[in-house]
Amino acid sequence: MKLEAYQAMSDEELRHRIKKAKTDKNAIILAHNYQRLEVQKIADFLGDSLGLSRQAAKTEADVVVFCGVDFMAESAKILAPGKTILLPEIQATCPMAQMVTPEALAEAKAHNPGKTVVAYVNTTAGVKALTDICCTSANAVEIVKSLGDREILFVPDRNLGGYVKKETGANLTPWDGYCYVHNFLTVQDVERNRAAHPDAVFLIHPEAPADVIELADFVFSTSGMVNYVSSIAGEKDKQRGVIIGTEVGLVNQLQDRFPDIGIWPLSEFAVCGTMKLTTLAKVAWSIETGNYVVTLPEDVIENARQSLEKMLESGR
Numbered sequence: 001m002k003l004e005a006y007q008a009m010s011d012e013e014l015r016h017r018i019k020k021a022k023t024d025k026n027a028i029i030l031a032h033n034y035q036r037l038e039v040q041k042i043a044d045f046l047g048d049s050l051g052l053s054r055q056a057a058k059t060e061a062d063v064v065v066f067c068g069v070d071f072m073a074e075s076a077k078i079l080a081p082g083k084t085i086l087l088p089e090i091q092a093t094c095p096m097a098q099m100v101t102p103e104a105l106a107e108a109k110a111h112n113p114g115k116t117v118v119a120y121v122n123t124t125a126g127v128k129a130l131t132d133i134c135c136t137s138a139n140a141v142e143i144v145k146s147l148g149d150r151e152i153l154f155v156p157d158r159n160l161g162g163y164v165k166k167e168t169g170a171n172l173t174p175w176d177g178y179c180y181v182h183n184f185l186t187v188q189d190v191e192r193n194r195a196a197h198p199d200a201v202f203l204i205h206p207e208a209p210a211d212v213i214e215l216a217d218f219v220f221s222t223s224g225m226v227n228y229v230s231s232i233a234g235e236k237d238k239q240r241g242v243i244i245g246t247e248v249g250l251v252n253q254l255q256d257r258f259p260d261i262g263i264w265p266l267s268e269f270a271v272c273g274t275m276k277l278t279t280l281a282k283v284a285w286s287i288e289t290g291n292y293v294v295t296l297p298e299d300v301i302e303n304a305r306q307s308l309e310k311m312l313e314s315g316r
């Protein structure tokens with residue numbers, strides 16, 4: 001059946017088809033916190049890159065439907081090469097991941113032979129294959145600390161790299177990439193929200209610029225933000241409310257889960273366009289028709305797995 005036919009179905013029918021196809025094909029659905037809320041709600045596992053990587057590595061399902069962007073589905077393939085990994089939307093790419101190519105990284109390594117390459121998981125499989133160890137926004141500080149006084153080349157996010165450098169004092173050179181969603185959060189966004197919600201706790205993602213991070217009460221990955229809001233759900237602190245400095249998909253998730261807590265986006269324009277391309281219709285089409293299958297060359301899988309496994313084995 002063509003995608004158009006699924007797009008004409010009701011959400012209820014799509015959810016029913018997805019549930020049945022999951023059982024028939026022994027499939028699971030992993031969804032990133034930035035997905036549309038209706039997609040988040042049909043996921044077996046919801047989380048950030050690190051949490052989803054761990055689920056992909058340990059699942060006993062034969063098929064993993066990855067609702068996120070391409071580098072995440074590639075990571076699932078690298079960690080579970082024997083499984084069928086499906087990406088429902090082929091155009092779901094990450095502009096930041098594309099800011100460092102394997103060719104450019106190979107050239108940088110040739111010019112910096114002694115440096116250890118630390119790659120944020122938001123990189124292509126080809127870049128991970130040239131990397132010493134991966135990290136996520138949740139564990140980047142700890143991973144870099146574990147490398148002691150080694151000289152580090154950090155790709156691709158200059159904001160996360162700068163934050164890690166400040167927190168660790170490491171001899172770290174950040175690549176000049178950025179996430180357009182977080183990089184355009186501003187001090188003015190913070191001032192506007194602080195004025196509107198003066199008692200609120202302000203949480204920021206480390207992909208934001210340094211001057212915005214500076215003004216935050218806490219710096220968290222998306223899973224850190226979920227944990228923080230969950231932790232105040234039964235506490236007096238919840239009356240203060242929370243300003244969330246990351247992509248609005250996470251804000252939507254938290255507002256849905258905790259309707260009695262004031263939860264406000266730092267900017268309602270913090271929307272990742274490619275994360276929103278995945279719809280219920282595309283998930284139903286993907287799981288029933290087996291599209292799009294993620295494939296990678298074996299040598300890339302082998303080399304990239306080492307950098308991802310080093311991160312997972314570090315337990316951070």
Ligand code: SF4
Nearest residue numbers: 094095096179181272
């Ligand atoms: S939110 Fe930023 S880092 Fe995440 S997928 Fe979108 S562009 Fe890439």
